[in-house]
Amino acid sequence: MVTTWPPGFPVLQEGAERFAANIRAMSNGRLEIKVYAGGELIPALQVFEAVSQGTVEMGHGSAYYWAGKVPEAQFFSTVPFGMTALGMNSWLYDGGGLELWREVYKPFHVIPFPLGNTGVQMGGWFNKEINSVDDLQGLKMRIPGLGGKVLAKAGGNPVLLAGSEVYSALERNTIDATEWIGPYHDERLGLYRAAEHYYYPGWHEPGTVLELTVNERAWNSLPPDLQAIVANAAQAENLAMLAEMEHKNAEALQILKARDDITIAPFPDDVLQRLKALSDETLVEEAEKNPKFKRVFDAYQAFRQKDADWSQISERTYLNLEPAQ
Amino acid sequence: MVTTWPPGFPVLQEGAERFAANIRAMSNGRLEIKVYAGGELIPALQVFEAVSQGTVEMGHGSAYYWAGKVPEAQFFSTVPFGMTALGMNSWLYDGGGLELWREVYKPFHVIPFPLGNTGVQMGGWFNKEINSVDDLQGLKMRIPGLGGKVLAKAGGNPVLLAGSEVYSALERNTIDATEWIGPYHDERLGLYRAAEHYYYPGWHEPGTVLELTVNERAWNSLPPDLQAIVANAAQAENLAMLAEMEHKNAEALQILKARDDITIAPFPDDVLQRLKALSDETLVEEAEKNPKFKRVFDAYQAFRQKDADWSQISERTYLNLEPAQ
Missing domain, CATH: 3.40.190.10 (Periplasmic binding protein-like II)
Incomplete structure (x- = not known):
């Protein structure tokens, strides 16, 4: 697995390595993933291409890095004024988003999985x-x-x-x-x-989704139990990175507020x-x-409009009860 | 595994069954979990006791159901005006919450894992x-x-x-x-x-956490790979249920708004x-x-105050950009 992150990059590279360690533990060592940071084996921005061609078997990055090749992939990472992590996970796992993402990557022989989220970024x-x-x-x-x-x-x-x-x-x-x-x-x-x-x-970047990409042939070579292990590990780590980002950001904000x-x-x-x-x-x-871009945009918007209605009366109304600092 | 939900209860009982199916797939059938709904084997409100005594090996429910026995456990499900799903996951997975939860359940020989979240409920x-x-x-x-x-x-x-x-x-x-x-x-x-x-x-109930409870002896009888499989499956399903709740609530809101x-x-x-x-x-x-209640309350509050500061300038500010309906 090659990533787009610098060696030791907090949360993101660390999360990719934890994902590999979890797979090793679950498979009792049957599936051993070697994780390389950006530039160690493949330049960061060539991760998708390397997974597509089978030079490597897995990648970790974010879909908007390949916008030059697959513009519509940006909806599977983040777009300006787009959905937050909750909306993205809801769309991807339950609203048809992941199926659409798989279709978009299919011609490249790449299978995507959500694997991490930064949460709402700073301006x-x-x-x-x-x-x-x-x-x-x-x-x-x-x-x-x-x-x-x-x-x-x-x-x-x-x-x-x-x-x-x-x-x-x-x-x-x-x-x-x-x-x-x-x-x-x-x-x-x-x-x-x-x-x-x-x-x-x-x-x-209101809720940037990070992605695991798997070369199709490498995926198909795995028996069903190891496929299930990879899919579950990705989903578990998706949440782990978001949880860690939220906590580390909250702590760092206190440090910055004190300056x-x-x-x-x-x-x-x-x-x-x-x-x-x-x-x-x-x-x-x-x-x-670009009709391909339009197709994903339309699906994203249709989901987003419903989600925004609900988000307003749930998360937004609730968060607004907290007194301003 | 016994749950506190009615048979076929959408998202929650369904999620418990999907969790079991994922474990079966990942373990290639080595770990087979039979899921019983509330009342099928054990009355819903006796799930914790049954797991504690080893009558059953696993339970699915929410920690506030055992408030009579373990009042401080309520902080691991939800409390009025408490944290939302994002804050709870952040506390549990990265902020020391889960370690504290394990300490609280330790005298009962029960090991807890977060396994699902309802998101912000309605009033x-x-x-x-x-x-x-x-x-x-x-x-x-x-x-x-x-x-x-x-x-x-x-x-x-x-x-x-x-x-x-x-x-x-x-x-x-x-x-x-x-x-x-x-x-x-x-x-x-x-x-x-x-x-x-x-x-x-x-x-x-601003972000009710659902729980997997595992009898300590049953847990210790599992080899490390099956323990890792159970832990990852719980974490993956924790996110799956939240994502599904968000989507299904958004769709149902449209139906209700049309009335x-x-x-x-x-x-x-x-x-x-x-x-x-x-x-x-x-x-x-x-x-x-109750000093035990106070100990968990203090830890919850300390985390919550930091998280609220960050949540205000991230999620809250961002969600407030959406025009009101």
């Missing part, structure tokens, strides 16, 4: 206050994928940078802003030393409403260009 | 509008456990009724109101025919604030009476 670190949509004009921000397209529509300047370059680019003002993950990973990367304004929420050299604030409402309108526009444009 | 069905705290005075409502104690403090009259009696009691006005689960189970039970006011949110003979509304703010104050008071009183 990112900015070297100036964002008080209105005007403050996004010309803003050089590290933000990949659909989020970057939306920022460009809003007048910003999205920049592609590998994770390893993010800190120094922000610290040297080569960029004005960057998104990363959430309080835990952001604190570990020291981003609070490179910019002083920390905004929420992560509108561009008096940064501010932690929500984006202004009108900025979020503008980004939301532009996100909707971006998805519709992509769908008009 | 219930009422035969009159609830416009203020005054409307709770003398209200005869089926609501068990801590929720019932809170209602009593608010001037209401909590009534204990088995699930099988709920519908007819409400329909015949023997009771004025009842809580049940969420739109899916409530719709199936036909409660919309017995009362016309459907309130949210389920302040008394013009019921109203679906939030409890008034002052009612919720009053119930919250009384819930806090109830938990503090229980803690003063």
